[in-house]
Amino acid sequence: MKKLKAVHKAGLIIFLIGFGFFMSMFFIGEYHITKEVLQNQLGEDRYEKTAPHFQEMISTTYSSQFTFVSDIKEVFSKINDSIQSRYRIEEGVAEKLAAEASGNVYKQELIGNYYQSNDEISSWKKDKFLSYTDWMQDKKFDSEEALASQLRSSINDINSEIVRSKGYEDANVKNHTTSITKASDKSHVASNPWLWLLLSIILPISGALMYMLPRLKTTDAGIKNDHIYHRSLTSRGWLGIFLGTFLILFYIVLYWYPEYMTTWVLMLDPLSMMLSGNPASRWFLYGFLYTLAILTMGVRMIIKYRHSPYQMARTVSVMFFQLSFAFLIPEILVRLNQPYMDLKNIWPLNYDFFFDYKLNEMITAGTIGIFMLGWGIALIIIAVPLFTYLYGKRWYCSWVCGCGGLAETAGDPYRQLSDKSLKAWKFERISVHSVLVFAVVMTIAVLYSYFTESQTLAGINTYSIRSVYGFAIGSIFAGVIGTGFYPLMGNRVWCRFGCPLAAYIGIIQRFKSKFRITTNGGQCISCGNCSTYCEMGIDVRWYAQRGQNIIRASCVGCGVCSSVCPRGVLNLENKDENGRFNQPILTGNDSFGVTS
Structure with a gap:
């Protein structure tokens, strides 16, 4: 017994040491930007236009990624400011054009007269002006001020487009900053990724397994309360709050500040190259850590529920589906030059399945792409109703789903924190079905745009609808809250209050199922x-x-x-x-x- 307790404590120590190595990579780095890196990441043309802004950084070696990233963002900001100052349509143009309009009737010839130069900037301003005011041609306005007001509105729209078409939007700045930071990393991690994978991943996983395995001998099979309401980690104590905060911050950095994760991503480059033939990305990092969490905590589940064949079977099932269908198979498909697809992920949980770029990707992929499209649609309209009728919601939510798999394994210590009150139930029904309706409306909108090539539906920009859904539901609800709130609200926050697929399957289970x-x-x-x-x-x-x-x-x-x-x-x-x-x-x- 003493030996087992010693192994238990040693496992905890090894885990903490490994986790320390993992976190230390935030602060281990040596960054040196080069001309070649900028040419590769920005492209030859854009590099030539922006090179002077990067000169000071090229001659500097950084020991902190925080300073390095900050300086890159500052450079991009200066580039955008410079571009805006050169392409911006100056104030007063609207009033001058309105004053020249005869009888307050707008004529586009006025633009040609105003921008007669053939240089690149004047031509761009002229083309944009003509494009944005095409609908105004020969339109008579009530007054010179009314015409000037409309022209000012068009000018504001043109000026707001400068960064989008000529400079670097926020999304591009984020992507370029991430790729430049990763390519400029000359640290020990960059030269020894396998070693750091061993120290920061394999070591803590080994410690976690050492911590869990002694339970096979020190406790009998069967579930006991084991003081779950007296442990800080499982009763919203300071350890639980610390873990929840860490998970929330992890998702925030993953979604909105990936440039600070480049060392972690760099560590996984060799593994990603082995699987897909491509360097690792933040999403490969996320999928890798997600899968490891399910596999490792799945072992804990098997130990804890070893008295129940049903629990062991479904735990092995979610471990298998996550490892194979969610992680390995999509990476192998990419290596075979096929579309990336998690074949078990079903709309509307897989909310971007009907996005234009996904549909185009599958259609242009030929036979296998058409199969993927047909497979996804068949899951929605055939598999979900059929299997839910035969087996209830559990066939997917407890045996296949990756979100459910993480909740059942990594989230199992927190299942007792789920609110059982009637008030919570009332909110749950409104919340989860509202997300389902939102997902359906958003999908109808994007399909409408795909088939009609119109960007608006009922006066609303369809791209805005899907952006709002992706931000509010796909990122905030499913990620930050759905996982980060495990130690605070229980392990099925997303499944219970937000998952649109759970709502869809739940409706079928409630009214038409054998389960x-x-x-x-x-x-x-x-x-x-x-x-x-x-x-x-x-x-x-x-x-x-x-x-x-x-x-x-x-x-x-x-x-x-x-x-x-x-x-x-x-x-x-x-x-x-x-x-x-x-x-x-x-x-x-x-x-x-x-x-x-």
Whole structure:
């Protein structure tokens, strides 16, 4: 026993050392920008135009990525300022053109008269002016001021386009800064990526496994409370808050400040080259860490739930689907010059499936691309209804889904933090179905633009709709809140309150499925284990005490409520769907109905 405890403590120490190496890469770096790096990352033409702005950086060696990144951003800002000052249409032009218009009737010939020079800048201003005011041709305005006002509006639109067409927008600045920082890194990590992969990834994973494996001998099979409400890590204590804060910051940096992750990304270049033939990106880093978390914490799940064949089987399933379908197969497809695709990711969870660039990518890929398109559509309209009817929501949410896989493995220590109140249930139904409606509207909008080539629908820019969805739902809700709030709100925050696919599958499960959790009320001793461990916030004990079947739309069929029940009260079943409604069931917020 002492030896096992020693292994347990040694594993924790090794994990912390490895994690220390991982975090230290934020501060280990030597950055030296070169002409060749800028030419490769910006392109020959743009480099020639912007080279003078980078001269001071080229002659400097940086030891801090924070300073290096800050200076690059400052250079891009100066470049944009310079471009704007040269291409900006000056004030007063609108008034001059309006004054020259005869009878307040706009004629585009006025622009030709005003910009007679053939130099590149004057030609650009003239072309843009003609484009933005084409609709005004021969239009008579009420007054000279009304014409000038409309021209000022067009000028403002043109000036706002300067950076987008001639300079570097925020997204381009971010991408270029990230690529330049990575290419300029001359640190020990750049020259020894395998060593750092060993120190910062393999070492902490080994420590984590050493920490978990002694439980095979030190605890019996079966689930126990084990003081989960007295541990700082699992009861919203300072350790839990620290972990939640770390996860939130990780997602913020991943989505909006990837330039500070370049050392981590650089470490994975050899592995990425082996799989896809391409250097690693922030998304490869994310997929790699995501997969490692599921695999490592999956081992913990298997140890903890080893008394339950069902729990072990579904844990192995989510580990398999994440490793193969979500991580390896998409990278191998890229190596084979095929579209990147997670073949188990289903719309509307995979919300960009119908985006124009994705559709074009699949269509132009030939036979395999058409197969991918057909496969994705078949999953939506055939697989989801069929499998949900046969097996309930669990077939996907608890056995296949990557989001569910992370929640079930890495998030398992926090399942007891899910709010079981009626208030939370009411909010859940509004929230998750609102996201589903948003996803449907957004998809209709992007498909409308794809087939009609019109950028607006009902006066709203469709690109703006999908951008808002990607930011608010894809990034903030699914990432920052969905994972970062594990230690604060439980492990199924995203699945419960935000996942549109969960809402879609849940509607089918609630009204047309063979799946139910049956209860034997006479055997219930009201211990509360089932409700405590329900990650979806269902007060399972409430149903068990009344002997009612649980057919809630939110239930993901994880089966933990059954696994923790000391009396065998709960049982997951797939039977004749009519049998789901043969007992009193909850039909409203606080009412009962009886069906026969």
